[in-house]
Amino acid sequence: MKYxxxxxxxxxxxxxxxxxxxxxxxxxxxxxxxLIDKTDNKYIVTINMLTPTKDDLEEKKTYTSTNESLxxxxxxxxxxxTKKIAFSHLELLAITPNIQKEExxxxxxxxxxxxxxxxxxxxxxxxxQEKLFDYDVEDINELxxxxxxxxxxxxxxxxxxxxxxxxxxxxxxxxxxKIEDELVIEGYQSVYEENKLLSIDESIGYNFITNNMKQGLxxxxxxxxxxxxxxxxxxVNKNKIDINITSSYQILNNNENKSxxxxxxxYHEALExxxxxxxxxxxxxxxxxLVEKYQYDYYKNNKDLKLEFDIHITSTKxxxxxxxxxxxxx
Amino acid sequence: xxxxxxxxxxxxxxxxxxLYRSFYIIGLFNLIISISKGDSIFxxxxxxxxxxxxxxxxxxxxxxxTKDNIFIxxxxxxxxxxxxxxxxxxxxxxxxxxxxTLYNLSLFVNYNLLNNINILPISTLLIITVIYLASKGINTxxxxxxxxxxxxxxxxxxxxxxxxxxxxxNNIYPLLTNSFxxxxxxxxxxxxxxxxxxxxxxxxxxDRIEDNKKxxxxxxxxxxxSFVYILINYFLILxxxxxxxxxxxxxxxxxxxxxxxxxxxxxxxxxxxxxxxxFDGFLFLALASFYIKEGILHLFRMKPNKKxxxxxxLMILIVSIYxxxxxxxxxxxxxxxxxxxxxxxxxxxRKKS
Numbered sequence: 094m095k096y097x098x099x100x101x102x103x104x105x106x107x108x109x110x111x112x113x114x115x116x117x118x119x120x121x122x123x124x125x126x127x128l129i130d131k132t133d134n135k136y137i138v139t140i141n142m143l144t145p146t147k148d149d150l151e152e153k154k155t156y157t158s159t160n161e162s163l164x165x166x167x168x169x170x171x172x173x174x175t176k177k178i179a180f181s182h183l184e185l186l187a188i189t190p191n192i193q194k195e196e197x198x199x200x201x202x203x204x205x206x207x208x209x210x211x212x213x214x215x216x217x218x219x220x221x222q223e224k225l226f227d228y229d230v231e232d233i234n235e236l237x238x239x240x241x242x243x244x245x246x247x248x249x250x251x252x253x254x255x256x257x258x259x260x261x262x263x264x265x266x267x268x269x270x271k272i273e274d275e276l277v278i279e280g281y282q283s284v285y286e287e288n289k290l291l292s293i294d295e296s297i298g299y300n301f302i303t304n305n306m307k308q309g310l311x312x313x314x315x316x317x318x319x320x321x322x323x324x325x326x327x328x329v330n331k332n333k334i335d336i337n338i339t340s341s342y343q344i345l346n347n348n349e350n351k352s353x354x355x356x357x358x359x360y361h362e363a364l365e366x367x368x369x370x371x372x373x374x375x376x377x378x379x380x381x382x383l384v385e386k387y388q389y390d391y392y393k394n395n396k397d398l399k400l401e402f403d404i405h406i407t408s409t410k411x412x413x414x415x416x417x418x419x420x421x422x423x
Numbered sequence: 424x425x426x427x428x429x430x431x432x433x434x435x436x437x438x439x440x441x442l443y444r445s446f447y448i449i450g451l452f453n454l455i456i457s458i459s460k461g462d463s464i465f466x467x468x469x470x471x472x473x474x475x476x477x478x479x480x481x482x483x484x485x486x487x488x489t490k491d492n493i494f495i496x497x498x499x500x501x502x503x504x505x506x507x508x509x510x511x512x513x514x515x516x517x518x519x520x521x522x523x524t525l526y527n528l529s530l531f532v533n534y535n536l537l538n539n540i541n542i543l544p545i546s547t548l549l550i551i552t553v554i555y556l557a558s559k560g561i562n563t564x565x566x567x568x569x570x571x572x573x574x575x576x577x578x579x580x581x582x583x584x585x586x587x588x589x590x591x592x593n594n595i596y597p598l599l600t601n602s603f604x605x606x607x608x609x610x611x612x613x614x615x616x617x618x619x620x621x622x623x624x625x626x627x628x629x630d631r632i633e634d635n636k637k638x639x640x641x642x643x644x645x646x647x648x649s650f651v652y653i654l655i656n657y658f659l660i661l662x663x664x665x666x667x668x669x670x671x672x673x674x675x676x677x678x679x680x681x682x683x684x685x686x687x688x689x690x691x692x693x694x695x696x697x698x699x700x701x702f703d704g705f706l707f708l709a710l711a712s713f714y715i716k717e718g719i720l721h722l723f724r725m726k727p728n729k730k731x732x733x734x735x736x737l738m739i740l741i742v743s744i745y746x747x748x749x750x751x752x753x754x755x756x757x758x759x760x761x762x763x764x765x766x767x768x769x770x771x772x773r774k775k776s
Contacts, residue, residue, distance in 0.1 A: 105551070116538075205671070208534055211681050211691075253668070253678065260667035386596035 122176035126185040126230045128222055131196050135159050138166040141226050142174060143182070155226045163203050180210040184230045186252055187219045190269075194285050201256055212253040218269040218282040228276060237268050240278050245309030245320065246296045247281055259285045262378040266291065266299055287376050298371030301325060301338060301364065302379070310345070313363040316356055317345035321411055329387045333401050334380055338364060341409040353410060361406045368404055429633045434565035435624060436645040437572040438706060442620040443649045445707035448676060448700040449527035450751030451616045452657075459609035461666045462601045467657060469606065470613030471650045477618040477762065478646055480769050482639050484622075485629050487772050493625035494721040500772050507722060509764060514718040516757045517623075518735075521711045522742030523754050525550060528704040530749070535677050535697050546743055553705065554736035557712040558729065561627055564709050571702045578699040579652070581692075583659070585683045590662040612755055617653075619758045620707060622765050626714045676700055712736060 126141040139157045146152050158169040171178060188200070204210045215234050219225055234249060241248040247268035258265035269282035269290055280296035283289050291299065300306045304325040311318045323340040342360060351359075380400050385392040392398070459466040488496045498506045529545040537545070556564060629635050660675050663682070669675045677700075680693035715735045720727065748754070 105548075208538055212678065213681055253664075257665050257668045260671070261665060386593065389597040389600050 116177050120176055122170075122174045122178045123182050124178060124180060125182055126187065126226065127180075127183065128187045128189075128219070128225055129163070129192060129196075129200060130189040130222065131191045131193075135161060136163055136166050136196075138163065138170065139226070140170060140174075140178070141230070142176075153226070163199055180204070180207055183210065183214045185233060186214055186216045187222065187225055188216070188267075188284075189222055190218060190220060190282065190288060190290075192218075192284070193288060197259075197285055201259070204252060205256075212256075213251050215249045216252050216255050216267050217250075218267050218284065219272070220269070220279075221272040224272045228272075233270070233276065236270075236276055236278070240268075241305075242307050243310060244278075245300050245306045246293055247278055248300065248305055255284070262382050264376060264378045266296075283375065286378070291375065292370065294367050294370040295374060296371075298367035298369070299375075301368055302327075302336065302371060311342075311360075311363060313359045315349060316347055316351060316359065318356070318360060319343045319345050327383060329383050331388055331391045332384065332395070332398055333403065334383070335403045335405065336368065337405045337407070339407045340364075341411050343411045357408060357410065360408060364406050365404050372402055428562060430562060430565050430627060430631055431569075432632050432634060432638045432641050434569040435627065435632065435638075436641050438565050438568035438710065439621055439624060439642060440572065440645050440649040441568055441575075441703045441706040442623065442710070443617050443646070444653065444703040445524065445620050446616045446751065446754065447653070447703065448531060448674065449524065449704060450749075450754070451613070452660075452675070453670075453673075454616075454751050454755075455609045455613055456666070456670050458612065459606050460601055460670065461595070461597060462599060462606050463609060464595070464654070464657060464661075465599075465606050466609030467613055467650075467654060469610035470617065471654075473610060473614040474618035474646070474650075477614060478621065478643070480765055481621050481625065482642070483769050484625055484765065484772070486639075487776065489629035489635075492628050492717065493622075494718055496625075496772070497768065498721070500768070500775055509768070510718055510722050513761065513764065514715050514722065516761055517711050517715050517718075518738055518742055519746075519748070520754055520757055521708055521715070521739040522746060523748040523751075524704050524708055524711075525553075525739055525743040526747055527749060528701065528708075529743070531674065531701070531704075535674065536694055543744060546740060549705070549708075550736045550740045550743075553708040553712055553739075554732050556709040557716065557735075558732045561710075561713060564706070564713060567709075568706055571706065575699050575702055578696050581685065582680055582683050582696050582699075583655075585685065586659055586663065586679060589679075589682055590659055592662050594662045594665040595658065615755055615758050615762055616751070619762045622761060623707075623710045623714050626710075626717055708739070712739065715739075 122140070123143045124140045125143055128137075128139040130137040130139075137157060137159050139155055142154050142156060144152045144154065156170050156173050158166040158173065160166045160169060167178060186200075186204075188197070192200070204212055215237065217233070217237070237247055237249050240246055250265070250267045255265045255267060263286040265284050266281040267284050269279045271277045271279050279290060280293050281291040281299060283291065297306070297309070301323065302325060304323075306320065306323040306325075308322075309320040311320060319342060321341045321343055323338060326337045326339070328335040328337070344356060347356065377398075377400055381392075381398055384398060384400075455463045455466055484493070484496065488499060491499065494510055497509055500506070501509065525546055526542070528549060529542045532545050532549070533540055533542060556567060629638070632638050656676075660679050661669055663679050664672070664675055672678055677693055677697055680696045681691075683692055683696060684690045685692070712732065712735050715738075716732050719725070719731060719735070725731070
């Protein structure tokens with residue numbers, strides 16, 4: 094009986110360890126960035142493959158495939174890399190402005206159906222994409238993050254968050270980057286139902302509206318203002334949208350020696366301008382969603398919503414000396 | 424270990440807390456979301472309240488003939504032919520439900536922890552562990568649940584501390600947009616699939632439980648705590664992903680766990696955290712295997728036989744691999760049959776007494 098048990102243990106150890114369909118690590122293509130473009134009805138997929146080298150560094154190689162479908166592109170890439178493509182370490186998905194609604198649907202389905210995709214990677218729209226892979230993926234993500242914290246133009250858009258926006262609003266706003274001599278942030282690009290680049294003011298306005306404004310350096314009528322805190326509270330009453338912004342700011346330079354009252358007025362006008370720029374020039378799916386969420390009965394009976402906006406701004410000026418660790422420019 | 428030794432009421436309560444979540448990850452959550460959509464939270468709350476009826480019937484059956492397990496109770500209360508028929512039905516129903524649980528648990532492991540591996544090796548390894556645990560008897564099963572509850576609580580704390588930052592309560596709106604019928608339907612499904620597995624605990628005669636006077640009170644407290652956790656978890660998932668994204672995902676729990684990061688440098692720990700989701704199905708399988716084994720012993724008037732649990736495991740494995748049941752609605756009907764059998768049993772025992 095003892096030998097029978099030993100035999101069973103031996104058989105289990107060699108038959109049930111999953112060694113039948115294994116993939117060696119060096120036969121796996123670890124991808125950290127993927128670029129998807131479409132021209133002449135053909136997808137152009139470029140991947141950035143990482144290969145660990147003996148001296149603990151990562152060697153990077155890019156491979157490109159052109160085909161009618163994304164699946165065929167990936168199959169081709171499998172042949173050209175001779176490795177099984179793994180999305181588990183994907184950090185960046187870059188799409189070009191050529192990617193429209195139908196293509197985006199295909200991309201979303203591709204990643205949702207991939208078991209190895211974590212869907213928490215950041216998504217960007219890129220123009221002049223030829224030199225994208227000259228930059229580190231981490232640098233691109235860091236650039237967006239720093240921009241969010243310092244200028245407040247765009248913030249990182251994770252892939253699952255983009256899907257959520259598309260499912261709920263039919264539209265999502267993704268950071269758009271241009272490559273010239275260096276990486277330049279252009280603003281948000283709307284994707285799915287509408288494909289357009291938002292201006293810098295519209296992008297800042299969108300961040301204010303969605304309470305996604307952390308800090309920002311604003312240049313208002315030659316006065317340097319640093320936004321310290323901002324909190325947006327939106328109240329919905331039928332088709333009336335009340336946007337209340339409570340913020341605090343700090344004056345960095347005031348060369349024309351304007352009074353506090355004047356600066357405060359200019360600051361309020363600037364914030365209102367940012368938001369009105371967004372409201373006047375873009376589809377208002379975000380607000381439609383809010384009406385649907387909080388005034389469902391009204392939304393159900395009034396499909397053609399004519400929204401009315403009321404913007405209130407409350408602000409506090411912070412003296413430079415009151416800011417912990419803040420630099421004084423006076 | 425003495426098979427007749429007393430069992431701590433606390434460890435049974437721990438075990439029950441896992442049983443309530445047996446089907447959550449393998450279909451119940453998605454089923455409720457697909458039926459009640461944004462109003463699932465009301466379905467769950469109503470389901471929890473309705474579940475008290477099921478819990479009461481468990482208490483009632485547990486408090487009668489306290490020396491005997493459920494099979495002896497059935498035999499003593501009903502004529503032989505009917506009692507044998509009911510016991511056989513219960514055994515068959517639980518074998519099919521275990522087959523479903525094993526198959527879907529294997530799919531879950533394959534989807535989240537492995538990548539395109541054949542299901543058979545996963546199911547085999549799982550069932551071997553289950554059989555080993557079940558062969559050690561009810562004392563060991565309850566003690567293992569006692570150990571697993573602490574592991575479970577620590578994993579829950581780690582995930583919740585991080586996830587609370589991603590939570591946006593606005594995502595759960597709009598509420599009350601679906602018909603009352605769909606909310607009610609969801610609540611019935613929730614009651615049947617989350618509370619009915621508690622009847623497996625009837626395999627433990629009440630007299631074997633230490634200090635059993637306070638047992639019902641402990642069980643009620645565990646019931647409340649377990650469902651408060653389920654509600655918090657549900658709220659967390661929905662407030663992070665929103666209802667529309669949640670409804671298209673196979674395992675929304677895992678997608679949420681992917682966001683967990685400790686101190687911004689311990690990341691990608693969803694594989695470790697997802698173990699908390701497997702404990703429920705694993706302990707359900709262990710207890711159900713033990714239940715089926717005891718049922719077969721009683722039905723065929725057999726003497727205790729160590730090899731019988733192997734046969735039970737093999738039957739579950741065959742059902743799992745051969746039928747490949749993935750439709751939770753089928754399990755819902757099987758569970759409803761089990762629930763009705765216990766309700767009828769309660770009425771018959773009450774009449775007799």
